Amino acid sequence: MSKMNRFGLGLVALAIFQTFFLGWMIAGRVSLLSSATVVRLATEPVDPRDIFRGDYVTLNYEISRLKVAELGAPDDLASGDKVFVTLAPANEIWQAVALSRTRPDAIQGKAIIRGRIIYVDRSAPPAGPNGNKSQQPCPRCGEATIHYGIESYFVPEGTGHDLEAARNERRIMVDVAISDDGEAAIKSLNLDGRPLYTEPLF
Numbered sequence: 001m002s003k004m005n006r007f008g009l010g011l012v013a014l015a016i017f018q019t020f021f022l023g024w025m026i027a028g029r030v031s032l033l034s035s036a037t038v039v040r041l042a043t044e045p046v047d048p049r050d051i052f053r054g055d056y057v058t059l060n061y062e063i064s065r066l067k068v069a070e071l072g073a074p075d076d077l078a079s080g081d082k083v084f085v086t087l088a089p090a091n092e093i094w095q096a097v098a099l100s101r102t103r104p105d106a107i108q109g110k111a112i113i114r115g116r117i118i119y120v121d122r123s124a125p126p127a128g129p130n131g132n133k134s135q136q137p138c139p140r141c142g143e144a145t146i147h148y149g150i151e152s153y154f155v156p157e158g159t160g161h162d163l164e165a166a167r168n169e170r171r172i173m174v175d176v177a178i179s180d181d182g183e184a185a186i187k188s189l190n191l192d193g194r195p196l197y198t199e200p201l202f
Contacts, residue, residue, distance in 0.1 A: 032185045033199060035177040037111050039087055039094040040190075045168040056154045057163045059174065063087070063096045063113075064151075068120065068142050073099035077144055081117040084182055085146065086110055093173070099144070103182060114182030115146040148184045150176055155189075155197065166191055 042062045063085060068077060077083065086098035088110050098104065103112060121143045153174075155163055166172050175187040188198040 032179050032183060033177050033187055035179055037178045037180075038187060039089075039111050039113075039176050039178065040092055041174050041176055042093045043167050043170065043172045043174060045170070046164070055157050055160060056152045057160055057167065059151050059153060059167065059172075061148075061150075061174070062093075063146070063148075065143050065145050066096050066099055068099065068144050071096060071099035073144070074101060077101070077117055077120055079117055079119055083115055083117055083144075083146060085113050085115060087113060111178050112182050113148055113176070113178050113184050115148040118145040118147050120144045148176075150174070150184050150186050153186055153189060153197070163189075163191075 044060045044062055044064070046058050046060045066073075066085070068075065071085075073083070081101060084100050084103045085096050086100075086104060086107070087094040088097045089095075094111065097110070103114075106112065121141060123141055163172065171192050173190045173193070175190065176184050177187045178184050186199055189196045
């Protein structure tokens with residue numbers, strides 16, 4: 001077989017591999033967005049220093065920062081750890097009710113989303129004037145920052161700033177599809193309770 005023929009066969013094999021790989025990715029995305037498990041999450045304001053970049057909106061959720069002790073999580077969680085957060089509905093918004101390093105058994109009426117620890121704040125409350133434990137609240141003490149892979153969403157050009165303003169006013173809610181293994185994908189963005197953008201399957 002000539003070098004030219006071998007080169008041609010190599011190109012054909014590469015094209016076939018790329019086609020199968022692309023098809024596998026699309027099938028996985030369609031399966032995830034078609035999941036029967038869909039939860040609605042509330043967004044929170046984002047630090048104003050995190051400016052709008054390109055044509056996507058940065059999203060921060062109520063479940064992005066969680067109190068480790070309050071959710072029965074191990075106290076040795078660290079940056080980079082994979083975690084599973086159990087969610088339960090509270091009216092239309094789903095909230096975290098448990099946090100673990102291993103995937104818990106499925107419970108009817110609840111959902112399990114997979115994330116990764118970005119940072120754990122282990123600071124202690126400041127001491128009082130006499131060196132005693134302060135009675136002042138310590139909002140960030142024992143809090144874990146978690147990313148779920150749904151922290152940004154592409155939007156039409158020129159709409160990002162308005163959406164970020166609505167997000168900072170807590171008017172944006174996000175419907176999230178969750179697979180059986182906890183992977184999450186944004187299914188739609190809702191403004192004031194009404195669908196604004198819906199992610200297409202293809």
